[in-house]
Amino acid sequence: MLELSKRVIDMPASAIRKLHDYSVAAKNKGIKVYHINIGQPDIKTPEKMRRAVAECKAEIIPYTPSQGLDSYIKKMAKYYQAHSIDVKEEDIIITVGGSEAIIFALMAVADPGDDIIVPEPFYTNYNGFAHMAGVNIIPITTYIENGFKLPGIEAFEKVKTPRTKAVLFSNPSNPTGTVYTREQLVDLCKFCYDNDLYIISDEAYYEITQRDKIITLLNLEGLDFDIRNHTIVIDSISKRFSACGARVGAIISKNNNFMKQVLKFCQARLCAPYYGQVMGEAALDFADEYLVELSQEYQKRIDATCEELSKNLKIKYHHSEGAFYIMVKLPIKDSDDFAVFLLKDFYSINPQTKEKETIMVAPARGFYKTHNLGSDEIRIACVLEAEKMRRSVQILNEGLDVYLSKK
Amino acid sequence: MLELSKRVIDMPASAIRKLHDYSVAAKNKGIKVYHINIGQPDIKTPEKMRRAVAECKAEIIPYTPSQGLDSYIKKMAKYYQAHSIDVKEEDIIITVGGSEAIIFALMAVADPGDDIIVPEPFYTNYNGFAHMAGVNIIPITTYIENGFKLPGIEAFEKVKTPRTKAVLFSNPSNPTGTVYTREQLVDLCKFCYDNDLYIISDEAYYEITQRDKIITLLNLEGLDFDIRNHTIVIDSISKRFSACGARVGAIISKNNNFMKQVLKFCQARLCAPYYGQVMGEAALDFADEYLVELSQEYQKRIDATCEELSKNLKIKYHHSEGAFYIMVKLPIKDSDDFAVFLLKDFYSINPQTKEKETIMVAPARGFYKTHNLGSDEIRIACVLEAEKMRRSVQILNEGLDVYLSKK
Numbered sequence: 001m002l003e004l005s006k007r008v009i010d011m012p013a014s015a016i017r018k019l020h021d022y023s024v025a026a027k028n029k030g031i032k033v034y035h036i037n038i039g040q041p042d043i044k045t046p047e048k049m050r051r052a053v054a055e056c057k058a059e060i061i062p063y064t065p066s067q068g069l070d071s072y073i074k075k076m077a078k079y080y081q082a083h084s085i086d087v088k089e090e091d092i093i094i095t096v097g098g099s100e101a102i103i104f105a106l107m108a109v110a111d112p113g114d115d116i117i118v119p120e121p122f123y124t125n126y127n128g129f130a131h132m133a134g135v136n137i138i139p140i141t142t143y144i145e146n147g148f149k150l151p152g153i154e155a156f157e158k159v160k161t162p163r164t165k166a167v168l169f170s171n172p173s174n175p176t177g178t179v180y181t182r183e184q185l186v187d188l189c190k191f192c193y194d195n196d197l198y199i200i201s202d203e204a205y206y207e208i209t210q211r212d213k214i215i216t217l218l219n220l221e222g223l224d225f226d227i228r229n230h231t232i233v234i235d236s237i238s239k240r241f242s243a244c245g246a247r248v249g250a251i252i253s254k255n256n257n258f259m260k261q262v263l264k265f266c267q268a269r270l271c272a273p274y275y276g277q278v279m280g281e282a283a284l285d286f287a288d289e290y291l292v293e294l295s296q297e298y299q300k301r302i303d304a305t306c307e308e309l310s311k312n313l314k315i316k317y318h319h320s321e322g323a324f325y326i327m328v329k330l331p332i333k334d335s336d337d338f339a340v341f342l343l344k345d346f347y348s349i350n351p352q353t354k355e356k357e358t359i360m361v362a363p364a365r366g367f368y369k370t371h372n373l374g375s376d377e378i379r380i381a382c383v384l385e386a387e388k389m390r391r392s393v394q395i396l397n398e399g400l401d402v403y404l405s406k407k
Numbered sequence: 408m409l410e411l412s413k414r415v416i417d418m419p420a421s422a423i424r425k426l427h428d429y430s431v432a433a434k435n436k437g438i439k440v441y442h443i444n445i446g447q448p449d450i451k452t453p454e455k456m457r458r459a460v461a462e463c464k465a466e467i468i469p470y471t472p473s474q475g476l477d478s479y480i481k482k483m484a485k486y487y488q489a490h491s492i493d494v495k496e497e498d499i500i501i502t503v504g505g506s507e508a509i510i511f512a513l514m515a516v517a518d519p520g521d522d523i524i525v526p527e528p529f530y531t532n533y534n535g536f537a538h539m540a541g542v543n544i545i546p547i548t549t550y551i552e553n554g555f556k557l558p559g560i561e562a563f564e565k566v567k568t569p570r571t572k573a574v575l576f577s578n579p580s581n582p583t584g585t586v587y588t589r590e591q592l593v594d595l596c597k598f599c600y601d602n603d604l605y606i607i608s609d610e611a612y613y614e615i616t617q618r619d620k621i622i623t624l625l626n627l628e629g630l631d632f633d634i635r636n637h638t639i640v641i642d643s644i645s646k647r648f649s650a651c652g653a654r655v656g657a658i659i660s661k662n663n664n665f666m667k668q669v670l671k672f673c674q675a676r677l678c679a680p681y682y683g684q685v686m687g688e689a690a691l692d693f694a695d696e697y698l699v700e701l702s703q704e705y706q707k708r709i710d711a712t713c714e715e716l717s718k719n720l721k722i723k724y725h726h727s728e729g730a731f732y733i734m735v736k737l738p739i740k741d742s743d744d745f746a747v748f749l750l751k752d753f754y755s756i757n758p759q760t761k762e763k764e765t766i767m768v769a770p771a772r773g774f775y776k777t778h779n780l781g782s783d784e785i786r787i788a789c790v791l792e793a794e795k796m797r798r799s800v801q802i803l804n805e806g807l808d809v810y811l812s813k814k
Contacts, residue, residue: 002603002636004668005572008515014473014674044466053682054461059451061652061686066421096503096654099676108415112519112541128675134519134541165412196409229409245468245681247503247654261411267421268535269506273680274652275460279468 012127022343023360030356031347034384034392037360041383043242046290052282053275061274066266068094072281079284085219091254093262094272098204098236098249099125104265105232105251106133108258109198110165117156117167121327121367121374123174139369144329144377147318148176150184153191166198172205172214175367175379176327177320179214189220189227197230204236207291208298209322218252228254240291241283246276298324301382301389308393314400324382327364330400335363335378341403348395359395419534429750430767437763438754441791441799444767448790450649453697459689460682468681473673475501479688486691492626498661500669501679505611505643505656506532511672512639512658513540515665516605517572524563524574528734528774528781530581546776551725551736551784555583557591560598573605579612579621582774582786583734584727586621596627596634604637611643614698615705616729625659635661647698648690653683705731711793715800721807731789734771737807742770742785748810755802766802
């Protein structure tokens with residue numbers, strides 16, 4: 001019999017995208033759906049980035065070097081240096097989005113059957129990437145009740161095995177919006193240093209947070225040990241520059257051997273997209289001011305969303321410190337079922353327009369490795385402007401009441 | 408000790424790109440280098456494709472659906488149907504170049520430790536993709552002396568094991584330029600059908616060959632068995648539309664379950680590049696005439712190259728039937744050493760311009776799995792216009808004489 005691999009059959013399906021069919025059906029019934037389920041911002045890709053592509057002089061759209069366009073890498077290194085962050089050209093490899101950066105990092109630090117420790121809830125696709133790489137995610141559970149604060153290092157010590165190769169986390173965190181403190185980062189680094197582990201910091205949402213409130217792992221100074229060889233930072237232009245479709249990210253590390261070895265994966269796939277790299281390069285010309293404005297805009301959205309959430313006493317949420325996600329705990333048992341309900345069996349009448357409206361949310365089970373955690377949580381992405389976020393939470397509150405009354 | 412994975416350390420380095428440093432050094436010495444080592448054509452990316460990007464109205468460059476832009480997939484299905492090839496929208500997934508298509512296909516049909524049979528010489532990055540997927544390539548050797556003709560199916564029967572999951576080949580072949588006959592394809596299909604194997608046809612160079620001279624596996628009619636569930640075709644816009652940097656390819660299969668499962672890999676990495684897909688979609692508007700002209704241009708280059716090669720009786724070569732590569736057998740023992748020699752210790756004076764010139768070629772060892780095969784062969788890519796190809800072969804001939812006289 002013609003069979004498929006166990007690896008593809010066991011591959012987790014997208015937790016976020018599987019609601020797609022219900023959303024299409026809702027729209028076909030004339031219901032407006034607010035998409036607060038996925039990190040696709042409604043903010044325009046900066047015009048200068050699109051213009052850089054439109055005015056691109058290249059008559060041949062060629063392979064770039066496997067590590068990325070020279071001019072882009074040079075400019076990126078300068079950008080870091082201008083921010084007093086010690087990143088050189090040879091510390092940068094441009095990847096096909098943050099996605100490829102994560103999977104290449106995992107494949108380079110861990111062999112099939114090895115373990116990586118990941119605080120949960122975590123970006124759902126870590127599950128997929130780890131599965132593709134044959135690597136086991138060992139979760140460290142954090143809880144909404146205390147703002148998804150990391151437990152002490154003893155929790156990490158406890159799950160460590162001889163096959164543990166790295167700690168992976170996102171900072172600011174998708175999905176929790178948590179920003180790690182200096183103290184937490186130092187503890188994590190010490191744990192990795194003492195145990196010969198890599199520390200992989202996924203910083204796709206880094207500058208969406210106010211710069212003075214977040215520390216990149218590339219700039220953790222004043223340690224009494226040298227963590228640089230252990231440090232791998234994941235970068236992406238998708239969220240910070242509303243350029244999800246560009247498919248451009250980066251791996252940044254000062255570990256020369258790691259970079260040299262990862263480059264072999266990059267050579268096999270030839271290069272990252274040319275136009276996307278042109279966009280990334282253009283973004284560095286105006287990143288400083290732009291990102292300040294952007295972080296203010298997202299702060300406004302988060303605050304508006306949380307203000308609405310705070311009106312519903314049945315709901316617990318964590319007021320995000322960074323990124324643009326908010327985790328919400330609901331008095332329900334199955335957030336997958338609730339997410340389907342919102343699309344399939346519910347709508348709210350907009351008081352102004354009288355239109356039928358609903359929301360698509362991300363059920364949180366996919367953000368956990370531990371079985372059944374997250375079944376009473378959803379993730380909200382503040383990717384719509386503040387008023388739409390407010391309206392979305394009103395719909396959530398109304399939908400929750402109807403859902404609870406039917407159970 | 409901080410260690411890297413065995414998987415990354417054992418990952419093969421690019422056979423083609425490792426000569427890069429020598430080429431840079433040669434240029435720094437004022438020597439002009441003809442790059443006939445890599446499949447980066449000097450033909451302009453069609454203006455209509457670049458214009459489609461320049462005039463793109465999107466103000467947000469968003470994630471596309473994981474399977475690809477709806478409009479692109481629709482148009483591609485229509486394109487196939489217009490050519491009487493039965494491909495429907497649901498049979499198409501857009502990928503990040505042919506590279507991702509191949510690695511996803513391998514990962515979906517084979518588990519780590521499984522075997523795939525590949526006629527050698529083969530596209531060098533199959534080695535890398537198979538290594539990343541943990542899959543063993545079992546080579547079937549073909550020889551320049553008989554035009555890299557496939558041996559009979561008994562050769563495939565002989566290497567088949569219970570862990571064999573697929574046969575993978577490129578048609579037209581990179582690096583040999585061989586085009587499979589209908590009879591050969593039918594035999595391969597029968598072998599795969601009888602043994603429950605997938606048949607993966609990498610058709611990145613398909614329409615670079617005159618249409619009446621090549622059969623896509625999507626259109627192999629008149630079989631007395633149904634091979635459709637077994638068939639996986641790899642597509643790419645890189646070569647046919649000189650758009651290597653677009654990073655857009657496709658997986659095409661009528662096996663619904665395979666496609667549904669592969670989509671999970673696609674969901675994890677979110678999507679293929681937006682602008683690249685815009686280019687691919689634009690290409691379908693003028694593909695028919697354009698590709699006829701393109702195949703004529705490459706035919707001219709191949710014929711010119713072969714005419715020059717034929718003047719040197721020390722050299723054996725295979726006159727390509729498709730794609731734009733030519734394998735050349737030289738009276739030497741180490742083509743890696745020879746390729747370095749050409750860049751490092753040799754130049755030719757151009758009779759017209761009096762400039763110093765040399766060539767960069769691809770040593771063929773990287774195209775074989777069997778140890779040491781290809782060490783007396785190189786691959787020439789006819790990616791430069793005919794006169795430059797002629798001059799390149801003159802340099803090759805001259806360089807070979809000098810090299811042989813020094814040994």
